[in-house]
Amino acid sequence: MDNAPDALDTRGWEVIDRRLLVDRSPYAKVFDEDVRLPDGSVITNFVRVELPPFIIVFTQMVDSRIAFVRQYRQAIQGYTFELPAGHVEPDEDPLDAARRELREEAGIEASDWGFLGKYVMDANRQCGWAYVYLAQGGRQVATPDPGDLGVMTLHLFDRDEVRRMWQNGELVSAPTALAVGLGLEKLAT
């Protein structure tokens, strides 16, 4: 039932050459990479999409509701409910970025913070790393800042409603669905 070898392969790929195709720093860089595999074969023009690291926060308020933001999203040409999220600035600690974005996007400060892991959005291309946090004891301390990409509104949902939306596939943004699963699990254990 299992074809795993006794000793797991640990041989990596060697990057032979790398060519910058697009530079839209700090938002995106796209490269072609030529790589040599352990068996000696070469893959050319293996596309690498470097997007900046970002944080995403599953926030439980003091009344136990979960904080979401709603905004227009160009990739899906529609509005979504998502967890507060944002880029990590250069030299910024991801936890500091999480506190900052939660305050900026949602006007929320939280008393307790936990880390739920870091995840690469595309294991071939990269497409950014997500740092996922659980924040508890959230309190509204400021008016949310809609940001520079149009109207963003804050919405608070009961945990059962969040679970229902997650189970039903209504949370179509992958980082949100990933972080909601981890957050609900952590709160339940």
Next chain:
Amino acid sequence: MDNAPDALDTRGWEVIDRRLLVDRSPYAKVFDEDVRLPDGSVITNFVRVELPPFIIVFTQMVDSRIAFVRQYRQAIQGYTFELPAGHVEPDEDPLDAARRELREEAGIEASDWGFLGKYVMDANRQCGWAYVYLAQGGRQVATPDPGDLGVMTLHLFDRDEVRRMWQNGELVSAPTALAVGLGLEKLAT
């Protein structure tokens, strides 16, 4: 506690212009888009990264173990445990792609299939849509095909071990962590 307006905004962005920057079809296309927001402001060079749709399958075998594959991943420069996954071919039904990839990558056929939703990997840039499936009644019917990107091996884990890896952040590939959360939830309900 909630700044949601009574009537939710439904106004979209208008794409004014779109310029192809990179064409590595069928693997990746990168565009600059100029978009006009509902308030009339214009954003230029909003990067869009079109990656092909893909499927990912949370597979429970007849002995109740969960199927993973292990392979080298260039984005993290190391080996990962991930759920079987792969691109949807043009004009291919995503469920057919899921059956095909599970058979090709893992040598497994499953008797029962359920859909756990579709998710955009990046709500700004796109970076591909993931179609997530739950397969049950999995049986090993063929030798796994390692594919053309090096050695891939099949590994079967007990559900408790899968939950532990997921909770601990060991499943660093975002589509896998997303699909594991949804799959475990579905099996528990």
